[in-house]
Amino acid sequence: MNTKDTQNIQDFWAIGINYKKTDASLRGAFAVNNEQYDQLLAIAPDYGLNEFFILSTCNRTEIYGFAASPKQLTSLLCRVTAGDEATFNSISYTKNNRSAIEHLFNVAAGLDSQILGDYEILGQIKIAVKNAKAQGFIGPFMERLINSVLQASKAIKTHTALSGGTVSVSFAAVQYLREYFEGPTNTPGMRCPSSAHMMTPATIEHYIAKNKINIEDKKIVLLGTGKIGKSTCRNLVDYLNTHNITLINRTEETAKNLANELGLKSATIENLEAEMADADIILVSTSAAEPVIVANHLANKGKKLVIDFSIPCNVSADAQKLNNVHFVDVDILSKIKDETLSQRKAEVPKAVAIINDIINEFTEWYDLRKHVPVLKAVKSKLREIIIDPVLVESCHVEKVNDEKIQKVINSLAIKIRKNNTFGCHYIMAINEYIA
Numbered sequence: 001m002n003t004k005d006t007q008n009i010q011d012f013w014a015i016g017i018n019y020k021k022t023d024a025s026l027r028g029a030f031a032v033n034n035e036q037y038d039q040l041l042a043i044a045p046d047y048g049l050n051e052f053f054i055l056s057t058c059n060r061t062e063i064y065g066f067a068a069s070p071k072q073l074t075s076l077l078c079r080v081t082a083g084d085e086a087t088f089n090s091i092s093y094t095k096n097n098r099s100a101i102e103h104l105f106n107v108a109a110g111l112d113s114q115i116l117g118d119y120e121i122l123g124q125i126k127i128a129v130k131n132a133k134a135q136g137f138i139g140p141f142m143e144r145l146i147n148s149v150l151q152a153s154k155a156i157k158t159h160t161a162l163s164g165g166t167v168s169v170s171f172a173a174v175q176y177l178r179e180y181f182e183g184p185t186n187t188p189g190m191r192c193p194s195s196a197h198m199m200t201p202a203t204i205e206h207y208i209a210k211n212k213i214n215i216e217d218k219k220i221v222l223l224g225t226g227k228i229g230k231s232t233c234r235n236l237v238d239y240l241n242t243h244n245i246t247l248i249n250r251t252e253e254t255a256k257n258l259a260n261e262l263g264l265k266s267a268t269i270e271n272l273e274a275e276m277a278d279a280d281i282i283l284v285s286t287s288a289a290e291p292v293i294v295a296n297h298l299a300n301k302g303k304k305l306v307i308d309f310s311i312p313c314n315v316s317a318d319a320q321k322l323n324n325v326h327f328v329d330v331d332i333l334s335k336i337k338d339e340t341l342s343q344r345k346a347e348v349p350k351a352v353a354i355i356n357d358i359i360n361e362f363t364e365w366y367d368l369r370k371h372v373p374v375l376k377a378v379k380s381k382l383r384e385i386i387i388d389p390v391l392v393e394s395c396h397v398e399k400v401n402d403e404k405i406q407k408v409i410n411s412l413a414i415k416i417r418k419n420n421t422f423g424c425h426y427i428m429a430i431n432e433y434i435a
Contacts, residue, residue: 007051007141009366013070014100015077016055016062017092019114024058024329026091028312029083032056033287034131036080041135047076051139053132055107057124058169058228058311058330059114064104066141070094082289082312101145101362105355108149109156110163114334115172117344119163122153123227144365152358159354162347165340170231172333173283173307174239179336180305180326181215216242221275223292224285225249225258228309232283237262246275250286277301285309291316298325307333379405 017030032040032054040054049072052065061081063073074092078085095103103112108125110117129146132138138146156162222233225247236242247266249255259266267275276282276297282304286292295318298304307328308315320327383405 007066007139009097009141011066011068012064012097012100012141013067013073014062014064014095014103015070015073015092016060017088018060018062018112019331019334021091024311024313024331026083027058027061030061030078030081030088031311032061032077032081033289036289037128037131039080040076041132041137043079044076044137047072049073049076050137051142052137053128053142055125055128056311057121058309059121060107062107064100064142065137070096098359098363101359102355104145105149105152105359108153109351109355111348111351114330115167115169116341117163117347118168119153119157120168120170120227120231122150125149140369141366145362148358148362152355155354155358156351160347160350162344162351164343164347167340167344168231169309169330169333170228171235171239172336173232173309174235175336176307176328176333177215177236177240177281177305181218215240215281216244218242218244218280219278220245220281220283221248221272221279222246222283222285223248223272223314224287224310225255226285226287229283229285230258232285232309233258233262233264237264246279248272248275273297276304280305282306283309284314286314288314290314291319293319295319295322298322300324309333 017027019027033056037054037056044050044052049065049067052063052067052073054077055062055064061077063077065073067073074085074088078088081088106112108122110119110121113121125146129138129142133143220236220242222229222236222245225233229249233245233247236245243263245262245264247255247259247264248269248271249266250269252266252268255266258264272292276293280303282293282298284293284306287310289312292314293306294316298306298319299322301324303324303326305326305328306315306320309330311330313320313329315327319325
């Protein structure tokens, strides 16, 4: 799929839904897994689309791209989802031009996350763009835009404490486990010091030892060892000091490798039901289109705490309602409070300032790039004129000099951008070359 060398920024859109107006079950109806994403990329030309990518996480489903009308993007997105286009339109937001660009920057920085400053979203954006690029749907504009987004996120990470401390969806699960097993009369969740982002490894180790709880007698089954699953697993080991964890993944080798690294156990997907029957805590982080845990897996199997990070939920509705099951989804986890969040809110103005500076740089690049067709035409015409023997002799100009022509074109580009004028390009360039 070939994308255009230049795109009109007026045709750039960001369309989607997120946690602000929808709950986990409704977001699940519009979630896009890897297989569905491949389907959408395959049929995108039928919708007149040649540059876009789709971001689908537990907090949001969004599509960013170029289209003559936003309907092209929404129609494509809803083509393979469980939810319909009419419902999507009734709950979605639509952003255009600079507003769409700002939205992407805010999402990548964690400013629009369900947990402020959640840095895990950046990795999800990278994967989404990588998949689209592999099929030829990322052109020069989007390539530069994503690079600018990554630059801003890195600067925010380096120069602010927006992502400081240990607040994320995966860490919220650790906090929830503390509250669930300790009870509200005890220490209500691990609360990291306001200086957590500046703590040394030795200080962190001391803090963990001081605040840890003992759940080693609780058997934990973690289903799904993708990015969030891995992060959750590491947090369980580091902050709760437990190794009583069994990892299960559809790709057995992935779970086995992580288990070996952390000194845990692993099991095959075929043994999932047996492992869950003995478990006290079940953590689910999979991307299946349909629930992988249903009522008969858990019914009459003892008390279970089930935390599902998946969108759509991979624990069926009837399993969630069992008397012996205490069910938690990402919306419940996001309500966990932490002192770090107060600190992060104070960092928002700094992050916004960084984003604005880099967006301005990106806009300058775009303003120059939209003149590329004119500059190419001038360069071509200049070469034609300069090699004309009559002009060479009458104006006493030297023979064609590619290096000098390029200097003239660079100078012309600066003048066009500064004066915002398109007039007299050829005359201007010729005069500068002869001079």
